[in-house]
Amino acid sequence: xxxxxxxxxxxxxxxxxxxxxxxxxxxxxxxxxxxxxxxxxxxxxxxxxxxxxxxxxxxxxxxxxxxxxxxxxxxxxxxxxxxxxxxxxxxxxxxxxxxxxxxxxxxxxxxxxxxxxxxxxxxxxxxxxxxxxxxxxxxxxxxxxxxxxxxxxxxxxxxxxxxxxxxxxxxxxxxxxxxxxxxxxxxxxxxxxxxxxxxxxxxxxxxxxxxxxxxxxxxxxxxxxxxxxxxxxxxxxxxxxxxxxxxxxxxxxxxxxxxxxxxxxx
Numbered sequence: 001x002x003x004x005x006x007x008x009x010x011x012x013x014x015x016x017x018x019x020x021x022x023x024x025x026x027x028x029x030x031x032x033x034x035x036x037x038x039x040x041x042x043x044x045x046x047x048x049x050x051x052x053x054x055x056x057x058x059x060x061x062x063x064x065x066x067x068x069x070x071x072x073x074x075x076x077x078x079x080x081x082x083x084x085x086x087x088x089x090x091x092x093x094x095x096x097x098x099x100x101x102x103x104x105x106x107x108x109x110x111x112x113x114x115x116x117x118x119x120x121x122x123x124x125x126x127x128x129x130x131x132x133x134x135x136x137x138x139x140x141x142x143x144x145x146x147x148x149x150x151x152x153x154x155x156x157x158x159x160x161x162x163x164x165x166x167x168x169x170x171x172x173x174x175x176x177x178x179x180x181x182x183x184x185x186x187x188x189x190x191x192x193x194x195x196x197x198x199x200x201x202x203x204x205x206x207x208x209x210x211x212x213x214x215x216x217x218x219x220x221x222x223x224x225x226x227x228x229x230x231x232x233x234x235x236x237x238x239x240x241x242x243x244x245x246x247x248x249x250x251x252x253x254x255x256x257x258x259x260x261x262x263x264x265x266x
Contacts (some may be wrong), residue, residue: 001070003052004016010046010047010057011040011047011228011229012046012047012049012132012226012228012262012263013040013047013049013228013229013260013261013262013263014041014222014225014228014229014231014260014261014263015049015222015229015231015258015259015260016222016225016230016234016235016237016238016258016259016260016263017036017037017038017042017175017229017230017235017238017256017257017258017259018087018235018236018238018239018241018242018255018256019032019034019036019195019254019255019256019257020239020242020243020254020255021033021254021257022090022197022248022251022252022253022254022255023248023252024252024253025254028242029261031064031105031256032064033055033056033057033058033063033067033123033207034053034054034055034056034065034067034195034197034254034255034256035052035053035054035056035064035068035070035071035123036050036051036053036054036071036193036256036258036266037050037051037052037071037074038050038051038230038258038260039075039080040091040229042082043077043082043083043087043131044085045087045088045089045131045132045133046084046131046188047131047132048082048088048129048130048131048134049128049129049191049216049260050075050078050079050127050128050129050132051081051126051127051128051129051145051191051193051258051260052069052071052074052075052078052125052126052127052128052193053125053126053143053193053194053256053258054066054067054068054070054071054123054124054125054126054143054166055067055123055124055141055142055143055177055195055196055254056072056121056123057122057123057124057170057199058253059122060119060120060121060122060123061116061120062111062114062116062120062121063120063121063122063123065110065114065121066107066111066120066121066122066123066172067109067123067124069106069107069110069121069123069224070103070107070125070257071125071191072101072173073102073103073107074099074125074127075104077099077102077103078127078129078221081229083265087131087134088129088130088134088135088136088183088235089131089183089185090130091129091181091183092181092183093181094144096138096181098114099127099138100125100138100140100171100176100179103125103171103174104118104171104174106111107121107123107171107172108172110129116245117174117251118172119153119172121172122170122172122173123139123141123170123171123172124139124141124142124143124168124169124170124171124195124196125138125139125140125141125143125171126138126139126143126144126145126193127141128191128193129140130188130191130260130262133186134183134186135155135182135183135184135188136181136182136183136184137148137157137181137182137183137184138159138179138181139157139178139179139180139181140160140169140170140171140176140178140179141143141159141160141168141169141170141171141196142159142160142161142168142169142196142199143159143193143194143195143196143256144157144158144159144193144196144199144203144229145157145191145192145193145194146191146192146193146194146202146203146210146215147184147188147190147191147192148188148189148190148191148215149184149186149187149188149189149217150189152212153210153212153215155203155208155210156182157180157181157182157242158203158208159196159199159203160178160179160180168196169253187262188262189258189261190215190219190259190261190262191258191259192215192218192256192258192259192260192262193256193257193258194255194256194257194258195254195255195256195257196210196253197199197251197253197254197255197256198242198251198255198257200251201214201250201251202214202215206223215259218238218259219259219261221237222234222259222261223261228263238257238259242255242257
């Protein structure tokens with residue numbers, strides 16, 4: 001289906017986000033290895049919220065470049081998919097795998113430009129797309145997405161970790177040893193996408209439960225924000241929160257958090 005002009009687009013979400021460098025990277029003079037993107041994109045099923053979070057591997061010399069390249073590639077693929085008239089309800093594992101292969105191809109091309117093996121650009125990848133009736137989540141690695149279905153918090157795809165501590169999976173591995181996708185066929189009113197820098201603070205691995213008070217507190221604040229689209233003020237507040245002593249005493253890793261609340265139509 002060719003690209004078609006969309007009219008009558010109206011926003012449906014209020015969102016905010018922050019990504020900060022961990023204290024361990026600051027001490028070593030290393031760059032932040034998290035990358036993230038968020039946008040509300042017009043489509044033939046109305047407004048679609050698109051979030052991408054990538055976390056470059058600490059063991060990779062150019063994990064920051066890998067995460068940034070993967071993030072930009074994923075966001076471009078999402079826009080192209082929606083601009084071509086496709087719907088979230090059409091997404092499945094086959095399409096997800098096609099996306100992963102294209103994103104990895106672009107990361108591989110970047111590694112070749114730098115004269116490095118692709119493993120030096122290792123990165124995780126999480127994609128979230130939400131329309132009025134469906135939400136699609138695709139994940140490689142341990143950067144989770146948490147959703148609220150109107151009554152409770154859920155993590156449709158639990159962070160993927162290896163046999164050893166801090167071991168996970170990357171889009172740069174060939175073949176990717178473990179990845180997953182999920183489609184939620186109902187309206188979601190709140191979404192949070194985050195990197196593994198804070199997931200252990202908000203997810204309980206033993207019971208595979210979301211620590212609801214953390215997200216309830218953040219979204220209570222977000223609901224008080226006036227207007228739709230990105231709240232710069234709330235985003236600045238999130239940056240201050242993620243760089244606070246309270247959080248840095250718990251984790252020295254990079255930290256990314258994007259939160260979005262659906263608003264009733266005017």
